[in-house]
Amino acid sequence: MRCLFYWMLVTVSLIEVNARLQKTFYRSFKCQNHKCSRTLRPLAEPPRIGTSLEVLEEHSTLAACRLVCDPFAALWPIPTGLTTLGNKYTEIHPYQFKFVTSAIPEEVKSFVDEVTGIFTHNLQSFCDSEYLAKNGTSIAVTLSVDSSDLTLDWLTIESYSLDLRFDDSGSKGEARLTAQTVYGLRHGLETLLQLTAPVIMQGGIRGLVIITSANIKDAPEFVHRGLSLDTSRNFVTVPDILRTIDGLSSCKMNVLHWHVTDSQSFPIEIKRVPAMTQYGAYSQAKIYSTEDVKLILKYGKARGVRVIPELDMPAHSGAGWEWGEEAGLGRLGVCIGSQPWQEFCIQPPCGQLNPTNANLYNVLREIYKDIIDLWGPSEIFHMGGDEVFIPCWNSTKEITDAMLSRGLGQEVDDFLQLWSEFQASLLNVVNEERGKAGGRNVSTILWSSYLTSPEVIEKYLDKNRYVIQTWVESSSPIPRQLLNLGYQIIVSTKNTWYLDHGFWGNTKYHTWRDVYKNRIPKTDKVLGGEVASWGEYVDSGSLDPRLWPRTAAVAERLWSNPIRMSTAKVEPRLHGHRDRLTIRGINSDAMAPEWCAQHDAECQ
Amino acid sequence: MVGVKSFIVKLCARPYCGRSKWVSWVWCTNSQTVQAQTSRLVRMMVGGVPSGKMRRALMVLILVMGVLFIAMYARTPPIVSLQPFTARSLKQLQHLVTFMGNNHTSESPETKLYEYSEIHRNFQSPWSWGCVAGRCERRAVRSSRTSLATCTALCGGNERLIWPRPTGDVFLGENSVTFHLQQITLVTVNTSDQEVKNLLEHAKDVFLGNIRSMIKVQNAKARSSIDSFVIYLSAGDVLGTRQTLTTDESYNIQVTLKGKLLEAKITGKTYYGVRHGLETLSQMIWWDEAAGRNGILRAISSASIRDKPTFGYRGLLIDTGRQFFAIEELKRVVDGMAASKLNTFHWHLSDSQSFPYDSPQFPEMARWGAFSGDQVYSPEDVKDLVDYAKVRGIRVLIEIDAPAHAGAGWQWGAENGFGELALCVDQQPWSAYCGEPNCGQLNPFNEHSYKILEGLYRELLDITELRDIIHIGGDEVNLECWAQYNNITMAMQAQNITDLHALWGDFETKALHRVFRANHNHVPKAVVVWSSPLTKRPYINTYFNPQLHVIQSWGGSNWPETPELLEDGFRVILSHVDAWYLDCGFGRWRETGEAACGEYRIWQTVYNHRPWKDYSQKEVSLILGGEAALWSEQVGRASLGPRLWPRASAFAERLWTDSLSNGYTIEENVYTRLAAHRELLRSRGLHTEPMWPQWCSENPGKCL
Numbered sequence A: 001m002r003c004l005f006y007w008m009l010v011t012v013s014l015i016e017v018n019a020r021l022q023k024t025f026y027r028s029f030k031c032q033n034h035k036c037s038r039t040l041r042p043l044a045e046p047p048r049i050g051t052s053l054e055v056l057e058e059h060s061t062l063a064a065c066r067l068v069c070d071p072f073a074a075l076w077p078i079p080t081g082l083t084t085l086g087n088k089y090t091e092i093h094p095y096q097f098k099f100v101t102s103a104i105p106e107e108v109k110s111f112v113d114e115v116t117g118i119f120t121h122n123l124q125s126f127c128d129s130e131y132l133a134k135n136g137t138s139i140a141v142t143l144s145v146d147s148s149d150l151t152l153d154w155l156t157i158e159s160y161s162l163d164l165r166f167d168d169s170g171s172k173g174e175a176r177l178t179a180q181t182v183y184g185l186r187h188g189l190e191t192l193l194q195l196t197a198p199v200i201m202q203g204g205i206r207g208l209v210i211i212t213s214a215n216i217k218d219a220p221e222f223v224h225r226g227l228s229l230d231t232s233r234n235f236v237t238v239p240d241i242l243r244t245i246d247g248l249s250s251c252k253m254n255v256l257h258w259h260v261t262d263s264q265s266f267p268i269e270i271k272r273v274p275a276m277t278q279y280g281a282y283s284q285a286k287i288y289s290t291e292d293v294k295l296i297l298k299y300g301k302a303r304g305v306r307v308i309p310e311l312d313m314p315a316h317s318g319a320g321w322e323w324g325e326e327a328g329l330g331r332l333g334v335c336i337g338s339q340p341w342q343e344f345c346i347q348p349p350c351g352q353l354n355p356t357n358a359n360l361y362n363v364l365r366e367i368y369k370d371i372i373d374l375w376g377p378s379e380i381f382h383m384g385g386d387e388v389f390i391p392c393w394n395s396t397k398e399i400t401d402a403m404l405s406r407g408l409g410q411e412v413d414d415f416l417q418l419w420s421e422f423q424a425s426l427l428n429v430v431n432e433e434r435g436k437a438g439g440r441n442v443s444t445i446l447w448s449s450y451l452t453s454p455e456v457i458e459k460y461l462d463k464n465r466y467v468i469q470t471w472v473e474s475s476s477p478i479p480r481q482l483l484n485l486g487y488q489i490i491v492s493t494k495n496t497w498y499l500d501h502g503f504w505g506n507t508k509y510h511t512w513r514d515v516y517k518n519r520i521p522k523t524d525k526v527l528g529g530e531v532a533s534w535g536e537y538v539d540s541g542s543l544d545p546r547l548w549p550r551t552a553a554v555a556e557r558l559w560s561n562p563i564r565m566s567t568a569k570v571e572p573r574l575h576g577h578r579d580r581l582t583i584r585g586i587n588s589d590a591m592a593p594e595w596c597a598q599h600d601a602e603c604q
Numbered sequence B: 001m002v003g004v005k006s007f008i009v010k011l012c013a014r015p016y017c018g019r020s021k022w023v024s025w026v027w028c029t030n031s032q033t034v035q036a037q038t039s040r041l042v043r044m045m046v047g048g049v050p051s052g053k054m055r056r057a058l059m060v061l062i063l064v065m066g067v068l069f070i071a072m073y074a075r076t077p078p079i080v081s082l083q084p085f086t087a088r089s090l091k092q093l094q095h096l097v098t099f100m101g102n103n104h105t106s107e108s109p110e111t112k113l114y115e116y117s118e119i120h121r122n123f124q125s126p127w128s129w130g131c132v133a134g135r136c137e138r139r140a141v142r143s144s145r146t147s148l149a150t151c152t153a154l155c156g157g158n159e160r161l162i163w164p165r166p167t168g169d170v171f172l173g174e175n176s177v178t179f180h181l182q183q184i185t186l187v188t189v190n191t192s193d194q195e196v197k198n199l200l201e202h203a204k205d206v207f208l209g210n211i212r213s214m215i216k217v218q219n220a221k222a223r224s225s226i227d228s229f230v231i232y233l234s235a236g237d238v239l240g241t242r243q244t245l246t247t248d249e250s251y252n253i254q255v256t257l258k259g260k261l262l263e264a265k266i267t268g269k270t271y272y273g274v275r276h277g278l279e280t281l282s283q284m285i286w287w288d289e290a291a292g293r294n295g296i297l298r299a300i301s302s303a304s305i306r307d308k309p310t311f312g313y314r315g316l317l318i319d320t321g322r323q324f325f326a327i328e329e330l331k332r333v334v335d336g337m338a339a340s341k342l343n344t345f346h347w348h349l350s351d352s353q354s355f356p357y358d359s360p361q362f363p364e365m366a367r368w369g370a371f372s373g374d375q376v377y378s379p380e381d382v383k384d385l386v387d388y389a390k391v392r393g394i395r396v397l398i399e400i401d402a403p404a405h406a407g408a409g410w411q412w413g414a415e416n417g418f419g420e421l422a423l424c425v426d427q428q429p430w431s432a433y434c435g436e437p438n439c440g441q442l443n444p445f446n447e448h449s450y451k452i453l454e455g456l457y458r459e460l461l462d463i464t465e466l467r468d469i470i471h472i473g474g475d476e477v478n479l480e481c482w483a484q485y486n487n488i489t490m491a492m493q494a495q496n497i498t499d500l501h502a503l504w505g506d507f508e509t510k511a512l513h514r515v516f517r518a519n520h521n522h523v524p525k526a527v528v529v530w531s532s533p534l535t536k537r538p539y540i541n542t543y544f545n546p547q548l549h550v551i552q553s554w555g556g557s558n559w560p561e562t563p564e565l566l567e568d569g570f571r572v573i574l575s576h577v578d579a580w581y582l583d584c585g586f587g588r589w590r591e592t593g594e595a596a597c598g599e600y601r602i603w604q605t606v607y608n609h610r611p612w613k614d615y616s617q618k619e620v621s622l623i624l625g626g627e628a629a630l631w632s633e634q635v636g637r638a639s640l641g642p643r644l645w646p647r648a649s650a651f652a653e654r655l656w657t658d659s660l661s662n663g664y665t666i667e668e669n670v671y672t673r674l675a676a677h678r679e680l681l682r683s684r685g686l687h688t689e690p691m692w693p694q695w696c697s698e699n700p701g702k703c704l
Helices: A002-023 A062-069 A108-124 A181-196 A236-251 A275-280 A288-302 A358-375 A390-394 A397-405 A412-436 A478-484 A512-517 A544-549 A550-559 A567-583 A596-597 B002-013 B024-048 B052-074 B092-100 B111-120 B148-154 B194-214 B272-282 B329-337 B365-370 B379-391 B449-464 B479-483 B485-496 B499-517 B539-543 B561-567 B605-608 B617-621 B635-642 B647-656 B668-683 B694-698
Strands: A027-032 A035-038 A083-085 A089-091 A097-104 A138-144 A160-166 A172-179 A198-199 A207-209 A213-219 A224-230 A255-261 A306-313 A383-384 A442-448 A466-471 A488-491 A526-533 B126-132 B135-140 B170-174 B175-177 B184-188 B228-232 B251-258 B261-268 B285-288 B294-301 B303-307 B313-319 B346-348 B393-401 B469-473 B527-531 B548-551 B570-574 B623-630
Touching: A027 A083, A035 A062, A035 A478, A035 B261, A035 B561, A062 A198, A062 A207, A083 B294, A097 A108, A108 A138, A108 A181, A138 A181, A138 A412, A160 A181, A172 A181, A181 A236, A224 A236, A224 A442, A224 A550, A236 A255, A236 A288, A236 A550, A236 A567, A255 A526, A288 A358, A306 A358, A358 A412, A383 A412, A390 A397, A390 A412, A412 A442, A442 B184, A478 A488, A512 A550, A512 B251, A526 A550, A526 B148, A544 B449, A567 A596, B024 B313, B092 B285, B111 B184, B126 B148, B135 B148, B135 B668, B148 B175, B148 B285, B148 B294, B148 B329, B148 B668, B184 B194, B194 B228, B194 B272, B194 B285, B194 B379, B194 B668, B228 B272, B251 B272, B261 B272, B272 B303, B294 B485, B294 B694, B303 B548, B303 B668, B313 B329, B313 B647, B329 B346, B329 B379, B329 B635, B329 B647, B329 B668, B379 B449, B393 B449, B469 B499, B479 B485, B479 B499, B499 B527, B499 B539, B548 B668, B561 B570, B617 B623, B623 B635, B623 B647, B623 B694, B635 B647, B647 B668, B668 B694
Parallel strands: A097 A138, A138 A172, A224 A255, A224 A526, A255 A306, A306 A383, A383 A442, A442 A466, A466 A488, A488 A526, B184 B228, B228 B261, B313 B346, B313 B623, B346 B393, B393 B469, B469 B527, B527 B548, B548 B570, B570 B623
Antiparallel strands: A027 A035, A083 A213, A089 A207, A160 A172, A160 A213, A198 A207, B126 B135, B170 B303, B175 B294, B251 B261, B251 B303, B285 B294
C-alpha cells in the first residue's frame, strides 16, 4: 500500500516535471554572413555559453549573437576611430568589474564613482537575481582621466579609448579606459556596457557575457547632440524626464534642450516669483519644483547629458504672465488667450510678452536669478525667440503708442527693432545677474526667425554672442547662409527631425530611416543638431514610443555621422539598441514585426 | 482628554509619512486609519454622554491607544529619513541618485518619490471655472473655486459628460452632491437568474474599482453632503449571461435625491444592459479637487437616461501575431473598451510571424511559432482574459487567420510525419509569395492542416464559449505561393480544378466544416471572413452564403466593395482602411515599397466616418456594426495604449450613438466630452495620446 502511494507520488511529480518541460522551450540564434537569425527548431535547453576559446555556432539570445556577429558588435553609435573587435565572448558577473581609479584626479573621483555605479546598475538589469548571487571571471578596469574639470560644454573633449582583453584561458580579463575628461570616460563605460550582452543559461537563468577582445578609439563628430523636449503643451513628469536622460546617455547624446515654458503652461517653479506657476501650471502636480530641477540637472550630468533650459520669449509666452495688472505691474503679456486666436498667434492660446512695460524686465530679472541659482552662472541658456506674431503687438495700443513715442512706426522693420531691443535688454539683465553670481558671459541660443534671417541678422544679433538653432527644411539655404555670415548654428531639420510630425495637419511621420538619413552640414561652425519633440500631441502616455528609437537614430548621425552606411545595414544594429533601451526600462516603438528583429535582413 | 486629542492630531499632522525606504506608505496609511478611528472615539466621548464605568473604560482605551501611538512613533526610523521631499537638501538628493544607481528593482524609487511629493505640494491655484452660455470658462478668483471637472459635469445641457452619448431621452440635472466611496451600496433587485446575479457581483466590484481610481487624495477630509448612495441594479427575468448577436444592451437610469439619500436605479433587460448602465453612472461621478482641502467625490444628483446602441457589433481588433502583448496589457485594452461600451475584442491571435497560443493538444505550435518561450498564451491566460472581458460586457472573438497569414508554428509537420502543414514558410523573395514578410500559407491538400485548425478552434471556442459568431480569417491569399508546388498543380489537375481561386474557395469550405465540428456541430449565426478577391463577384456567390457568412469589409470606403456586398445580401462588419485602421501613418517599416496604408487617422477622421449615410434602410440593416483595427507591425508594447486611445473611443461613439455628421465638422460638445472621457481613461490607468495641449481641455471651445 505504501509502495503504491510512493509510486503514485513519483508518477504525479514526473507528470508535473514533464508538463513543465513541455512548456519551456528555448530559442537559439545563428550567425551567417554577419547576420543573426533565429534557428528553426525549438530547443529543450538553451545553447551552451561555451568558453572564451571557442567561436560559437549558436547563441541563446539575439544580443549575444550580435555581439560577435555584427561587424561593429552592435555598438550604437558606432565608433569613429580605429576599432578592432573579437569574435568570442565569455561569462562575466556584474560585481566582477573591479575599477582601478588610481589614475583619476581627486577632484573628480566621486563623480567617477557615481559613473561606475550607474554602469554596474545597468549591468545588473541584464541579469536574474540567481545569477547575481554567483561569482565568476573577474575583470580589472583601469580608468584614467587627464582633466579634473567637471564642466560640460561645447569645449568638453568627449573622446576615449578602450582596450579590453582576456588571457588565453578566458578566466582573467583586463580593460583600460582612457579619456581626457570624465565625460569621455563615461562614454567609454557606455561602450564597455554595450560590449556585454544578456544570455540565457541552463535552467533559463538570465546571465551576462562580455566580448573577449576589443580595441576602440572613439570621439564624436559633433559637440552638440541633443533632444529638444517640450514640457509646456502637455506636462511630462519628472520620472519621464529622468528616463529620457537614461535613453540619451545610452546613445551618447549630450544635450537635453528643455523647452520648459510656452504660452500653454509655465510649469517650472520660480521661488522669487511664485505667481508664475500659480497662474501658469496646469495643476499643483504639474510643476517642476526647484528640487526637481536640481535632481534633473544632477541626474543628467552624471550621465553626460547637459540640460539647457529654454523659457521661450517674447512669443510663446502666455500662461503664467496673467497676473501683472492685479499686482500693479501693468500688462506683462499681451493678447493672452485672445480670440479669435487666428488673428493673434499661430496656435491657441495666444500670448506674447509686452516689451514696452518696464516692469517686465524686473520680473525677468527675478526669474533669471532663480534660473541662474539652479543652473549656475556660466551655463548656456536657450532664449527661444521664435514665431513672434507681429499682429499681436500691432493690435495692442499700449505697444504701438510706446513705439510711436520712441520714434518707431508700425512697419515690419519697426517691430523687428522692438523685438531686438527686447532681446538685448533680456540678455543684458541675464548677463548682469550672471556677473553678480560670479559667472562669465556665455553664448545664448535662439531659434531661427525673422530676426535671424540672413538679410537682417547682423543688424540685430552679434555673432559672438548668439548661436542660432535653425528649424527649417533640409532644402532651405538658411543654415548655409548663416554659416557663411560666420554664425555658429545648431540644426534641427524640420522635415526629418521633428518627431511630432505625422499627427497633425499635412505633416508626415518621419520614420527612423528618414531621421537617420538626414545629414547636416559639417563645418567648425556647426555645433551639432537636435531632434525635437513638440508636446501638442504627446505626454507621459506616449512619450517613450514617440522618442525612441528615432532619437537613437539621430544620436548615431551626430556622434558617428557615417557617410556610407545604408539603413539596410544599420537596421539590425538599431534593433539591438532598441533591445538595450527596453532592458533599461525605455519602451520604444516597434520598428517592425518582432520576427524581423529576430531575422536580420529578411524583411527588406 | 483634550490633551490626548490634540496630541494625536499633532502627531498625525507631522509629515512622518515621508519617503523612508522601508516604511513609507504602509506606515502612513496605517497611522491615518488609527487616527481616524481614534478621533471618532474622541468625538463620541465629547459629544455623547457616557458616564461612570463606561467613561472610565473609554479613558483607559484612549490612554492605551495613546501609548500604542507613542510606541509606533518610537519604532519608526530616524527623523532624517522622514522629512518630506521638499525639505530635502541637494546632498540628500545626490544620495538618492546614487541610491537609484545601485538599486536593482523594476519600479524605480523616484517614481514612488514623485507620487508622494505631488500630493503634498502646497499650491493655491487662482483658476476657477464658471458656466457661461453652456460652456465652462476659466477665470482667476480669490476664493471659492469651482474645479474644471465639476464645471464640465454640470454645464452644457443634456449633451454633456457621457461618452458615448446616449441615444434615447436624456435629462442631466445641474445639481450635485459630495460623497465618500464607502457610502455607496449596490443592491441587485428584480433579477431572477442566479448566473446573472453572480456576474452582477463582479460588475459591482468593477464599478467600485473605477470610482476608487478617481480618488486623487486618499483619506481626504471633505464632508459628504449625503448620508448614503444606493444603486439598484435590475436585469429582470432574463436567463443566463451568454452574449449573442441579438443580446439586448439597452438600459435606463434614474438618479434621484431623496433628502439625504442619493438613489440610482439601473434597469436593463440583460446583464449587459445593466453593465452599460453602471458604466454610464460612473461617468456621472467625478473627483472635485476644489471641494474641501483635498477634494472629494461628487455625483450628479438628478438624471434620467434611456439608452441603447445603434449598432450591435462594436469591435476592436488587436493583433498578437506581429508583436506579443502580455495578458495584462490586453486587459488594459479591455478596460478602455468597457469605458466606451465597445463589445467585441477581436483577437487576431496568430499570423505568419508568430503563433503565441500554447495549445495543450498541439504544443508544437507555440514551440515552433512563438517569438520566445516567454511570449506565449496558455489556455488559462486566454480564459483569464475572456472572463475579464465578459464582466466588462465584451466578447472575445478569436481568429486564427487561415489559409494565408499562417506560417510560424506550422513548420513541424514534415519531421513529425504529418507532411507540410504550411507552404512557402519564410520563402524569399517574399514579395512574390505574400503581402509582407515573412511568408506562409496553409497547405490546402494536407488533411492534417484542417484537423489541427479544427482542434485549435475547438480548444479556443470551449474557452470563449462563443457559439454564434466565429471569425476564420481568410484574407490576402497569395495564389502564387500555392501555384509553385508541382504536387498542388497536379492534385488540381486530378480534381479538375483550373482556377486557383477554386482551390482557395475549396479551402474555405473545408475549413468551415471543420469549424462547425469544433463548435460541437452547432452552426453559428455568423461566420466572419475578411473581404478578399474571393468575396468579390463572381466567387462570392459560389463560396459564401449570405445566411451564414458575414464579410468584414476592410477595403477603402469609396471602393465598390461594401455596396456590392450589401447588394448581394451579405451582412457586413465595416473596417474601412481609410478611416478605421489605427495602425496607419507610421511610414514604411521595410527598406523598400510604400508605407502600408497612408497617413495617420486623427480621431476626427475616425469619428466623422459614416459610410452608411447614403445607404438604403435595407442595406443599413445588413450592417452588423464596425470594427477599428490596430495591426501591430509598428506597435510596441508602450504604444498600444496611445495608438488606441482616444481614437478607439471616438470610434465607439460613432457606432453607439451615430450622431448625424456632415463628415467635416464636429460639434464642440464632442470635443469637450471626449476630453473628459480621456481624463476618465487616464484615471483608470490607461496610457493615452493627448487630443491637444492640456490648455485646450482647460479652456473649452478656445482651440477650435
